[in-house]
Amino acid sequence: MRGRQTVRDMVLSLAVIGILVGAIYIFIPHDESADAAKNAVKTVDYRVELITARRAAPYAVAAPEGLPKTWRATSVSYKASEDGKGGAWHLGLLDPEQQYAAVEQSDAVPRKFIQEVTLGAAKAEGKQAVGSKKWDRYKGDKYNALVREEPGVTTVVTGTAPYGRLADLAAALVAKKS
Known part of the structure; x- marks a missing residue:
């Protein structure tokens, strides 16, 4: 099957990676408030x-x-x-x-x-x-x-x-x- 990957497979892979990055962003705390800058x-x-x-x-x-x-x-x-x-x-x-x-x-x-x-x-x-x-x-x-x-x-x-x-x-x- 090697060499037969399609554009569809690449798009699906990128979608999975995007979902993982989004989940990481949501669950890792980050504070961009004025208090964060002050501290x-x-x-x-x-x-x-x-x-x-x-x-x-x-x-x-x-x-x-x-x-x-x-x-x-x-x-x-x-x-x-x-x-x-x-x-x-x-x-x-x-x-x-x-x-x-x-x-x-x-x-x-x-x-x-x-x-x-x-x-x-x-x-x-x-x-x-x-x-x-x-x-x-x-x-x-x-x-x-x-x-x-x-x-x-x-x-x-x-x-x-x-x-x-x-x-x-x-x-x-x-x-x-x-």
Whole structure:
């Protein structure tokens, strides 16, 4: 019988395969809701890294206090510089609208550091009022940013979130040294 298969046999085979694929799709759970997308990004606890950074950094390390629970930390790191005199603090978060925002701090050369963490954003017109302080605005193709340069440390709040959300994060920052 070999070589005598017909188009009818091929169509029947494809139908059986299609039924099997359909059954697998129906019975294997898959969740495409907004909650699934929200839960796809892992939340991290940054308390230990924050304590470590505050002990190691030569500047007061800033972290948010009092943000609503709808803000979720997703990444955290502190990298000491090779000479041991400073380093870079990073805390990445998702805002309530699932937009990315990050706190970046360093005692490195401000211009280079700002370009690096904002992915090449350029200084924009105007300032952003955050509490009693004025922050410089930066606008980029990927990230917007609010930047505050102080003696010994540059703080950047950057991400895909709009300036208003970045300002909310900046307003919640409390800088401490252990």
